[in-house]
Amino acid sequence: MDTLIAALRSLLPHDSVITDPVRLRTYECDGLTYHRATPGVVVLPGTAEQVARVVRLCNDFGVPFVARGSGTGLSGGALPREDGVLIVTSRMRAILEVDLADRRAVVEPGVTNLAITEAVRDRGYYYAPDPSSQQICSIGGNVAENSGGAHCLKYGFTVNHVEACEIVTPDGDLVTLDRMDPGYDLLGAFIGSEGTLGIATKITVRLCRAPEAVTTVLAAFESIEQGGQAVSAIIGAGIVPAAIEMMDALAIEAAEAAVACSYPEGAGAVLIVELDGPAAEVERQFAQLEEICSAAFELRVAADPAERAAIWKGRKSAFAAVGRISPAYIVQDGVVPRTSLPAVLAAIDRLSAEHDIKVANVFHAGDGNLHPLVLFDDGDPGAGERAEVVSGAILDLCIEHGGSITGEHGVGVDKSRYMPKMFSADDLDTMQLVRCAFDPQGLANPGKVFPTPRLCGEVPGVRKGVHPLVESGKADQL
Amino acid sequence: MVTGGLEGAGVFGEVTTRQAGDDDAVCGVRPRWVALPETVEEIAAVLRACAERDLAVVPAGGGTKLHWAPPPERCDVLLDLCCMNEVLEHAAGDLVVRAQAGVTIAALSAALAGEGQELALDVPFGEDATVGGTLAAPLPGPRAFRYGTARDLLIGITVVLPDGTVARSGGKVVKNVAGYDLGKLFTGSYGTLGVIAEATFRLHPMPPERRWVVAELGGARVPAVAAALAASQAEPSAVEVDRPDPAGPLTLAALVEGTAAQTRGETLRELIGPAEVSGEPPSWWGQVFGDDVLVEVRFPASGTAAVLDAAAGCGLSLRGSPVAGRVLLEPGRELDEDELAATVSGLREKVEAAGGRVSVLAAPCQGVDRWGHVSGLPLMRRVKERFDPGRRMSPGRFVGGI
Numbered sequence: 001m002d003t004l005i006a007a008l009r010s011l012l013p014h015d016s017v018i019t020d021p022v023r024l025r026t027y028e029c030d031g032l033t034y035h036r037a038t039p040g041v042v043v044l045p046g047t048a049e050q051v052a053r054v055v056r057l058c059n060d061f062g063v064p065f066v067a068r069g070s071g072t073g074l075s076g077g078a079l080p081r082e083d084g085v086l087i088v089t090s091r092m093r094a095i096l097e098v099d100l101a102d103r104r105a106v107v108e109p110g111v112t113n114l115a116i117t118e119a120v121r122d123r124g125y126y127y128a129p130d131p132s133s134q135q136i137c138s139i140g141g142n143v144a145e146n147s148g149g150a151h152c153l154k155y156g157f158t159v160n161h162v163e164a165c166e167i168v169t170p171d172g173d174l175v176t177l178d179r180m181d182p183g184y185d186l187l188g189a190f191i192g193s194e195g196t197l198g199i200a201t202k203i204t205v206r207l208c209r210a211p212e213a214v215t216t217v218l219a220a221f222e223s224i225e226q227g228g229q230a231v232s233a234i235i236g237a238g239i240v241p242a243a244i245e246m247m248d249a250l251a252i253e254a255a256e257a258a259v260a261c262s263y264p265e266g267a268g269a270v271l272i273v274e275l276d277g278p279a280a281e282v283e284r285q286f287a288q289l290e291e292i293c294s295a296a297f298e299l300r301v302a303a304d305p306a307e308r309a310a311i312w313k314g315r316k317s318a319f320a321a322v323g324r325i326s327p328a329y330i331v332q333d334g335v336v337p338r339t340s341l342p343a344v345l346a347a348i349d350r351l352s353a354e355h356d357i358k359v360a361n362v363f364h365a366g367d368g369n370l371h372p373l374v375l376f377d378d379g380d381p382g383a384g385e386r387a388e389v390v391s392g393a394i395l396d397l398c399i400e401h402g403g404s405i406t407g408e409h410g411v412g413v414d415k416s417r418y419m420p421k422m423f424s425a426d427d428l429d430t431m432q433l434v435r436c437a438f439d440p441q442g443l444a445n446p447g448k449v450f451p452t453p454r455l456c457g458e459v460p461g462v463r464k465g466v467h468p469l470v471e472s473g474k475a476d477q478l
Numbered sequence: 479m480v481t482g483g484l485e486g487a488g489v490f491g492e493v494t495t496r497q498a499g500d501d502d503a504v505c506g507v508r509p510r511w512v513a514l515p516e517t518v519e520e521i522a523a524v525l526r527a528c529a530e531r532d533l534a535v536v537p538a539g540g541g542t543k544l545h546w547a548p549p550p551e552r553c554d555v556l557l558d559l560c561c562m563n564e565v566l567e568h569a570a571g572d573l574v575v576r577a578q579a580g581v582t583i584a585a586l587s588a589a590l591a592g593e594g595q596e597l598a599l600d601v602p603f604g605e606d607a608t609v610g611g612t613l614a615a616p617l618p619g620p621r622a623f624r625y626g627t628a629r630d631l632l633i634g635i636t637v638v639l640p641d642g643t644v645a646r647s648g649g650k651v652v653k654n655v656a657g658y659d660l661g662k663l664f665t666g667s668y669g670t671l672g673v674i675a676e677a678t679f680r681l682h683p684m685p686p687e688r689r690w691v692v693a694e695l696g697g698a699r700v701p702a703v704a705a706a707l708a709a710s711q712a713e714p715s716a717v718e719v720d721r722p723d724p725a726g727p728l729t730l731a732a733l734v735e736g737t738a739a740q741t742r743g744e745t746l747r748e749l750i751g752p753a754e755v756s757g758e759p760p761s762w763w764g765q766v767f768g769d770d771v772l773v774e775v776r777f778p779a780s781g782t783a784a785v786l787d788a789a790a791g792c793g794l795s796l797r798g799s800p801v802a803g804r805v806l807l808e809p810g811r812e813l814d815e816d817e818l819a820a821t822v823s824g825l826r827e828k829v830e831a832a833g834g835r836v837s838v839l840a841a842p843c844q845g846v847d848r849w850g851h852v853s854g855l856p857l858m859r860r861v862k863e864r865f866d867p868g869r870r871m872s873p874g875r876f877v878g879g880i
Contacts, residue, residue, distance in 0.1 A: 102779045102780050152653065169857065176853045179776075181854065182877055184663055184877075185629055187662075189658060192655050240682065279711075335651045337651055368651055369653045404651050407655065426645050430639060430647075431645075431657050431660065
């Protein structure tokens with residue numbers, strides 16, 4: 001590591017290489033704080049060329065590297081390696097180009113998601129994917145995770161809004177992947193690969209025209225079942241709202257305690273529905289929505305941006321808010337087909353009772369993406385383990401119902417052990433072919449996404465003894 | 479089981495197989511056998527057998543675009559997926575459908591329409607074109623402007639690799655980031671990585687109303703009108719232009735879908751000028767003109783004027799979307815190989831100067847540079863190498879001779 005650090009110092013400006021143990025500690029985890037590792041060394045490159053040089057050096061030394069944006073990820077995708085280099089993109093923060101005629105912006109990876117929208121909002125445009133962490137999360141991280149957000153029900157994910165990426169491949173080459181180019185859709189494969197296929201150093205995003213009208217509705221129901229029925233009825237009526245969010249009583253209680261969002265008292269569930277589009281269309285859909293939500297005991301409609309923000313406040317603060325009602329919690333990100341929501345929620349209730357672990361439910365109801373918050377007291381012996389059991393069982397439920405273990409947070413280090421439950425060995429081996437094409441040495445963010453991957457060149461089914469990646473410390477046996 | 483000759487008997491076990499005839503040739507390359515698998519397992523069995531005997535395979539759906547792309551370097555087996563023709567699951571409440579690769583787009587659309595839903599792709603030759611072919615050789619239609627292309631609506635895929643391995647990625651939920659997205663990789667891969675066996679798509683509710691705003695327009699006005707339409711909060715789903723005669727008039731049509739379509743159509747008309755608002759599309763809407771020679775141009779919106787000029791200057795008919803930045807061009811008359819090569823290279827020079835790309839989707843000859851410079855080509859070769867080390871899947875049919 002010392003020779004590597006010396007070489008890094010010769011490549012980069014002095015203040016771009018961090019080795020001070022105290023400063024290294026600040027990078028030991030991302031938003032998933034219960035996995036921690038102090039990076040061997042942290043670099044803060046300022047240009048794509050510098051990123052490429054660092055990666056080439058990692059190749060020369062056979063040392064793994066991990067990319068990190070703002071460190072807001074919730075699956076440990078940016079968990080550093082003690083024996084590796086952490087490449088932090090926070091100094092690559094320039095919006096290089098905004099071209100409204102082409103409806104696109106070219107940005108460096110460290111630019112925050114919201115900064116893009118802020119750069120074009122006054123001209124009537126915005127960048128559509130809006131993860132809850134959008135004020136701080138970086139666009140490079142969004143590309144790595146294929147981030148979604150509340151509005152992806154109608155507008156899609158990062159992969160649907162990125163036109164091109166300049167990437168540094170795991171070999172250290174700078175390559176541009178562009179949707180316009182003929183050939184394999186490597187851009188599509190790269191986005192969402194969680195840093196295992198390289199590092200994005202320049203990103204061209206599509207900008208969307210702001211809708212003419214936005215109507216945000218808060219509907220309060222006595223029970224979660226009623227809320228669920230309303231969701232099905234909305235979809236059944238052929239309406240595709242920009243967002244449909246739901247919170248149960250426990251999640252509402254937490255939000256109330258944290259931000260005093262003043263949701264209707266006594267609600268078993270609240271539904272937030274946002275309609276947007278041409279004014280005439282929104283008006284008509286709102287009339288349908290009122291009828292569909294006739295079971296709601298209260299219906300609030302935001303008349304202006306301030307009222308809209310008030311409705312969203314409780315929902316957007318929900319994760320942080322559970323800290324008010326529970327000392328510790330695990331947040332999950334499973335997905336089920338929307339029509340399975342009632343059955344899955346009932347099963348979560350049973351799990352919760354069986355293990356004496358409270359679960360607050362916050363979810364993107366429109367696309368079946370659950371964010372159950374599994375609450376426990378880490379001072380109570382055994383509670384953490386019980387919470388883990390409930391949390392894992394919820395993912396099992398998602399898989400049983402034909403869903404996914406992650407809708408937007410990524411697999412990272414957190415859920416790689418569940419991958420074999422969702423995918424067969426052949427599925428995972430096939431994905432590994434992509435990995436080997438990009439990263440034959442296995443240096444780009446090793447140990448993430450896949451449980452102990454096969455080495456490139458290894459024949460399937462004949463692995464014997466200790467895995468070489470495990471032996472060399474490049475991967476953990478999960 | 480082998481019909482029509484016994485030469486292939488036993489090679490593919492129980493899979494229905496017949497001797498190939500002249501009609502089965504792919505760009506003039508006649509395979510020895512046509513295999514007709516009925517299940518994913520049968521596809522795998524055929525591919526395993528081919529792997530053992532080093533046989534080259536070209537997968538085929540409805541065959542509507544089989545003559546696109548260069549001829550395969552070799553082709554022993556045409557894998558005809560026409561028997562894989564079942565819609566496996568239409569979860570209407572989830573707006574999701576799973577179908578076998580050989581289902582025609584027409585059959586799929588009919589099944590979905592029963593529940594008031596659609597796959598928001600405008601697929602040409604839809605009577606014959608299949609799910610698998612629509613993915614392997616996708617052609618963005620008019621509404622790609624609003625809904626994206628095939629890769630954006632595909633949420634899960636089952637593929638069979640050249641060695642017979644069956645692999646799935648994605649699933650049947652729209653929101654899903656678990657694992658690599660093999661669907662993206664196989665969409666647009668022209669049969670060179672493996673066989674697409676099944677696909678799952680996200681669906682959209684069928685819009686209650688549709689209106690087309692249609693106008694004749696001077697070519698010079700297209701960039702400004704297209705920009706205004708793209709930025710309009712009346713939210714057109716598509717804007718297309720059609721200029722069959724390079725020196726002739728140009729027709730522009732914008733589509734609005736959803737509720738209040740008439741009102742919104744009238745809003746768009748104000749941006750265009752004299753135009754008709756109609757409940758019916760113009761006859762050319764979403765159609766591909768002749769495809770003996772077909773050239774696709776992709777470009778940023780700011781390149782619209784340059785692309786229109788370049789097409790006219792090269793004597794090519796033009797149809798496509800100035801807002802999505804994609805048009806198809808076709809020579810109005812038969813060109814010999816040298817003329818075509820010169821036309822393409824002249825066109826490419828002008829288009830690339832405007833930030834665009836030219837791909838020759840179909841051409842009956844070899845001496846044309848079909849793709850120009852492809853920046854990720856070395857990585858693409860490595861992907862091909864991993865998936866198809868024996869170069870047995872549609873060899874030579876894709877970029878860089880992949």
